[in-house]
Amino acid sequence: MLAYSLRSLAQGALVLVAVAFIAFSMFRFVGDPVVNMLGQEATLQDRRELTERLGLDAPFPVQFARFIGNAARGEFGVSYRQGRKVSDLIRERLPATLELALLSAIFATGAGILLGVYAAINRDGFLSNLVMTGSLVGVSLPTFLIGIGLIYVFAVELRWLPSFGRGETVALGWWNTGLLTDSGRKSLIMPVLTLGFFQLTLIMRLVRAEMLEVMRAEFIRFARARGVGERTIQLRHALRNTLIPVVTIAGLQLGSVIAFAIVTETVFQWPGLGALFVNAVQFADVPVMAAYLMFVAAVFVVVNLIVDLTYFALDPRLRSGARLAKGH
Amino acid sequence: MRSHEPETAPPENVSPAPEPRLPALARAWDSDLAHAFRSSPVAMLSALIALTMIGAAVLAPLIAPQNPFNPAELNLMEGMTRPGQANEFTGRSFLFGSDPQGRDMLSAVLYGARVSLLVGAASVAFSAVFGVVLGLMAGYLGGRVEAIIMRIADIQLSFPAILIALLIFGVARGVIPPAQQEDATLILLILAIGLSNWAQYARTVRGSTLIEKGKEYVQAARVIRRPAFVIMLRHILPNVMGPVTVIATINLALAIIEEATLSFLGVGMPPTQPSLGTLIRVGQQFLFSGEWWILFFPALMLVLLALAINLIGDWLRDALNPRLK
Numbered sequence: 001m002l003a004y005s006l007r008s009l010a011q012g013a014l015v016l017v018a019v020a021f022i023a024f025s026m027f028r029f030v031g032d033p034v035v036n037m038l039g040q041e042a043t044l045q046d047r048r049e050l051t052e053r054l055g056l057d058a059p060f061p062v063q064f065a066r067f068i069g070n071a072a073r074g075e076f077g078v079s080y081r082q083g084r085k086v087s088d089l090i091r092e093r094l095p096a097t098l099e100l101a102l103l104s105a106i107f108a109t110g111a112g113i114l115l116g117v118y119a120a121i122n123r124d125g126f127l128s129n130l131v132m133t134g135s136l137v138g139v140s141l142p143t144f145l146i147g148i149g150l151i152y153v154f155a156v157e158l159r160w161l162p163s164f165g166r167g168e169t170v171a172l173g174w175w176n177t178g179l180l181t182d183s184g185r186k187s188l189i190m191p192v193l194t195l196g197f198f199q200l201t202l203i204m205r206l207v208r209a210e211m212l213e214v215m216r217a218e219f220i221r222f223a224r225a226r227g228v229g230e231r232t233i234q235l236r237h238a239l240r241n242t243l244i245p246v247v248t249i250a251g252l253q254l255g256s257v258i259a260f261a262i263v264t265e266t267v268f269q270w271p272g273l274g275a276l277f278v279n280a281v282q283f284a285d286v287p288v289m290a291a292y293l294m295f296v297a298a299v300f301v302v303v304n305l306i307v308d309l310t311y312f313a314l315d316p317r318l319r320s321g322a323r324l325a326k327g328h
Numbered sequence: 329m330r331s332h333e334p335e336t337a338p339p340e341n342v343s344p345a346p347e348p349r350l351p352a353l354a355r356a357w358d359s360d361l362a363h364a365f366r367s368s369p370v371a372m373l374s375a376l377i378a379l380t381m382i383g384a385a386v387l388a389p390l391i392a393p394q395n396p397f398n399p400a401e402l403n404l405m406e407g408m409t410r411p412g413q414a415n416e417f418t419g420r421s422f423l424f425g426s427d428p429q430g431r432d433m434l435s436a437v438l439y440g441a442r443v444s445l446l447v448g449a450a451s452v453a454f455s456a457v458f459g460v461v462l463g464l465m466a467g468y469l470g471g472r473v474e475a476i477i478m479r480i481a482d483i484q485l486s487f488p489a490i491l492i493a494l495l496i497f498g499v500a501r502g503v504i505p506p507a508q509q510e511d512a513t514l515i516l517l518i519l520a521i522g523l524s525n526w527a528q529y530a531r532t533v534r535g536s537t538l539i540e541k542g543k544e545y546v547q548a549a550r551v552i553r554r555p556a557f558v559i560m561l562r563h564i565l566p567n568v569m570g571p572v573t574v575i576a577t578i579n580l581a582l583a584i585i586e587e588a589t590l591s592f593l594g595v596g597m598p599p600t601q602p603s604l605g606t607l608i609r610v611g612q613q614f615l616f617s618g619e620w621w622i623l624f625f626p627a628l629m630l631v632l633l634a635l636a637i638n639l640i641g642d643w644l645r646d647a648l649n650p651r652l653k
Binding site: 015018026029030140141142143144145148151152156163252256258259262263266277278280281282283284286289293296300 | 483486487488489490491494495497498499501502503581585588589592593594595608612615616618620623627630631634635638
């Protein structure tokens with residue numbers, strides 16, 4: 001298990017370095033940082049001084065090493081557009097995005113497993129068919145249209161929920177949470193539903209398919225033969241074996257959660273990282289883009305590691321022979 | 329190919345050209361694929377919807393009631409007319425309603441779909457060609473070429489396409505001078521969406537190329553010393569195209585949605601040359617004052633188009649899959 005974790009770790013580090021290289025190249029080749037910071041009218045003298053101060057006269061590998069060093073400490077320089085440190089911008093907006101992403105992941109996984117198990121157990125029931133058809137339509141709907149639809153129904157027509165923003169937030173140290181106020185919680189509902197919906201349909205279909213597969217397995221028949229109750233078989237024996245591929249897919253879907261968060265945050269004017277990134281793209285704000293890219297890559301690598309380690313918790317076979325893990 | 333009449337068997341020594349039979353169209357009608365198509369109502373309905381929409385979009389300048397981007401044809405008095413109702417000043421009615429400038433939404437939707445389809449089709453073509461070529465090279469040449477191409481594809485596949493497209497777009501914004509940006513947007517979108525989707529083609533084509541490579545016809549071509557690129561393009565390529573068409577069809581729907589999403593985010597087509605996504609972005613502002621039709625019809629068009637193309641893609645995947653026959 002140790003060797004396996006180490007290998008995952010090394011692979012993750014490799015991905016991070018590759019992404020850092022892309023981010024660094026953006027700095028080097030998109031616009032001239034010196035002109036960006038000094039403006040067009042600066043004298044040659046000023047430029048030379050800034051070039052030296054920023055270390056832009058150093059050889060490429062040295063600059064790249066410095067970039068990685070800074071990135072590891074979370075420093076990406078100053079936003080071209082807002083004139084503020086990128087690390088401050090990210091820290092301000094991180095809580096909004098993390099609360100949104102985590103809540104929608106919990107919602108999607110919880111509801112997805114529940115509905116998936118239900119649809120698998122009552123395979124031909126009216127409700128299961130309804131749920132399955134609904135999920136098919138849901139997959140073909142673009143995220144932003146789901147968000148707009150929710151806004152129209154719950155904010156414009158019914159006036160139950162606010163249509164944009166986070167509502168009131170409470171500061172806990174540097175973390176601004178919307179979970180502690182009424183308006184904050186209300187503001188979370190629609191973005192969480194929008195962001196969770198795609199994942200929900202995916203997890204639900206997956207759980208259903210896996211569960212139907214597992215229920216045909218020998219050990220289920222054996223459990224029945226032993227006289228184990230049907231509920232216990234479904235929930236303890238079948239569900240547990242269903243969860244292994246579900247964890248993989250749900251983990252790998254995190255990339256798309258982040259992508260859909262960009263869209264969701266734009267629809268609901270949610271003051272998170274995704275909205276920050278979209279703004280940066282519109283104005284070619286390279287430091288912010290690079291920082292966001294590194295952030296996404298880091299999240300991706302960490303989640304992959306967690307997914308890998310979760311296998312060990314869920315599948316006892318892997319604890320003895322780590323090599324089998326490649327098979328999944 | 330099925331045999332038609334027993335007496336068409338060619339006499340010996342004549343090169344196998346038994347083509348004096350059915351014309352091309354009739355042969356296509358009789359093919360396995362066409363049979364599968366005619367026995368699937370879902371596929372026929374989706375194809376009908378998709379073709380109608382594509383036709384209407386392509387012919388937009390001829391069939392649209394007005395040119396929605398010619399200010400001379402707009403009448404401000406006709407602004408915000410509800411769909412199907414007569415305008416209170418001029419008495420004109422608009423099937424899909426009109427926007428605040430008096431623009432007919434039906435025309436706007438048709439012109440918008442034109443832009444969406446253009447970007448979608450061009451980016452799919454771009455990513456298919458790019459991905460197929462790289463996939464062929466990876467599969468046929470192997471070695472270091474394969475390792476590099478497939479590793480890049482792996483990394484790219486683990487990031488969502490929309491994120492990659494946004495990055496490419498942002499970088500291009502920084503490189504292209506601001507004055508030319510609006511003109512370059514269309515090309516930029518096509519490149520960004522195309523570049524964010526090539527990896528899937530490359531992976532699939534590499535897989536089938538590895539299988540084809542070991543077959544005798546490829547060995548024969550090698551023996552007579554045909555150059556590698558001729559073997560790849562003339563011999564292997566036609567045999568790996570099946571899965572590529574399936575991916576391309578499904579990707580057309582995805583590319584249209586991706587373009588709409590980018591335009592919705594404000595990094596795609598500008599309002600002077602809107603796609604369906606831009607129209608939805610603009611229409612969103614009017615939702616709060618109850619003018620739902622400015623958003624609804626572009627959205628409906630987008631969903632129907634994507635759904636119809638998706639269903640065709642699904643059907644094509646099943647029809648071309650020999651295991652399901």
